[in-house]
Amino acid sequence: MSDRHFELPAHPNLEYYRKQAKHLHRTYETGDPAAKARVAEVLGDRAAERFLLSDAQFVLAQEHGFRTWAEFRAHIDSRSTTEDRPVSRLMGIRPGAYASMADTLLAELRRNDPAALQRLRAYVPRYATATSAATAELRDARLIIARELGFPTWRELVSFTEKSRRDLDERQEKRRRLHRETEALLAGDTDRLAGLTAEQADTLLHMLAGPETIPGVRLEKELGVPRAAVDVLLSKATDLNVPLIWAARANRVEYVRLLLEAGADPGTRKWGSTPLENAILLDNTEGVDLLAEHGIVPQALWTYAACGRLDLVRACFEPDGRLRPDAASARPNLADATAGFPSRLPATDDPEEIVGEAFVHACQHGRIEVVRWFLDRGVHPDIAPYLGRTGLHWAIPGGHLEVIRLLLERGADPSIRDALFQIDADGWLHMFHAAHPHDPVTRQIRDLIESRSR
Known part of the structure; x- marks a missing residue:
């Protein structure tokens, strides 16, 4: 199973990381604040005297939990390139939530909690054989949280968390612009809905999959809006599989049923999981039963x-x-x-x-x-x-x-x-x-x- 988030490069090789080290070395030399912060976290004041390419490689190795660049390089060379399962969606969660999780984990590490030690050994290579977690640092706790979420480093987790916030804001703004169209959906105004574009229909169908994505409306297991209005949207849609994934997550049982009848693929895999896997993992037993009737995938x-x-x-x-x-x-x-x-x-x-x-x-x-x-x-x-x-x-x-x-x-x-x-x-x-x-x-x-x- 891959430990890599679905938005990251599928199979990064040694050359990929060599280029990253060169980029870090160049940006540090130009005085880039982010690069300087990364280097200082690992090397402290030492880099102010001299910062070579080999130092940049060492920083990358440390960020990935290894003692040295040589150990990191050996790990990269030994990795299988056939395993690549994406993991962990980041749905607008703020970076501070993960920082808080890391702080809590650090306290557990410092008191040598057995479960925390297990996590340390599993995700921070230089602690792979440790018998105590008491010497772990904050950056180790942060690396554990990042790795558990599918990110090789804390820096990449923070970067993609911020991106997920921007993406969420864009989606919400896109939905706000469909205020009149949403009113037509709730009222069953099929004539107005007939004039929508395919993109607008896709957005409304996506909104219909969530329990609270339509302003002022709480959708439960029932469809919750006029069936005729949804049929108009389905006739225009370009992709029913994304709404199916989200409807399975939210236990929107009747909407799941309608999407399957309209041709949505129960075997589709988006963001690492199928509709059935989403329903299983999120306790949605009625959705599990319905999806299983169409095939266990x-x-x-x-x-x-x-x-x-x-x-x-x-x-x-x-x-x-x-x-x-x-x-x-x-x-x-x-x-x-x-x-x-x-x-x-x-x-x-x-x-x-x-x-x-x-x-x-x-x-x-x-x-x-x-x-x-x-x-x-x-x-x-x-x-x-x-x-x-x-x-x-x-x-x-x-x-x-x-x-x-x-x-x-x-x-x-x-x-x-x-x-x-x-x-x-x-x-x-x-x-x-x-x-x-x-x-x-x-x-x-x-x-x-x-x-x-x-």
Whole structure:
């Protein structure tokens, strides 16, 4: 799996980084403030006396987490050029949010938190064999956040975060200019909509995919606007796949249904993930069920489990119980769908980890038959392939009471805290169900957790 953001060069080679070093050397010599700041962060005052090309190469190596240019060069030469999966959309999140995440992580590193040490070893090469994280610096914490989001360096994360803000502002301005057209859509004015350009129709269809992208309107699972008006837009559209991706993300179930009927491709992959992967990773079970009727894409153990297809899950294993190689042809990557938040350590080929991914996504979507089947096969109820987030954590947001009961009956520990939010099962319940604490399902889940905690 690639660790590279989808907007970055697909396969940067040694020559690419040599040119970057030369550019840094030139811009530093001209007094460029950004270049001087980069160099000072690594070399301090030393560069003021002498700054050679070799020093620029050293700065690049350090920014990527390596001790030396030689180690960085060896890493580049050893990389596979066949793996290139884009990750992590940045949807207008401000750079300060990532700086805050890095500050929090640095505090965890300084107190040598085991999960933070894992992340340090995974993403900062010079700490690959470290037994303590206490000596880590702020730039190490920032590099970890950047790498978890698909960026080779913190500088590139900040640069593309700022770009995402500009892109978001441009999209919002474009939508504001369609005020009268949006009014026509809401009123079902098909005559006015018939005069729109294809670009305007595409923009309105894109807006219709989000819950709050139309000013003053909250769209839920229902279509929410007159069907005849949407049909006019569909007849003019040039691309139905982008709206499908966003509608799957927002659980706009009836709009997903309409787009599929109109010819949108359920197998399309945009920004690293398919509509089904978006629906799975964002807890949209109704959308998962609808998309699965049109085909499970990608075909893999974790998607079969999330869709509740026990027959397909079983087929992923050999008669002797070994995992079939094709069961892991596609792996989940939460950063593809969670819009700029880290989700896991780098995936490995460990069959236990692959099975763990499938297990927690079955918990996430309340697929109790699949969950029970995995538990009967010996999967531990507290397996946590994503930064300490167990099946119990995954089942709570959707209120999957029967799955939660089964996990607790099989020994799940509600006191376990995930590595990202540092909260236990009761904390997850409060985080996702605080708005309706007296809901019968919420109260039953709380009772189950409290009874297991005694």
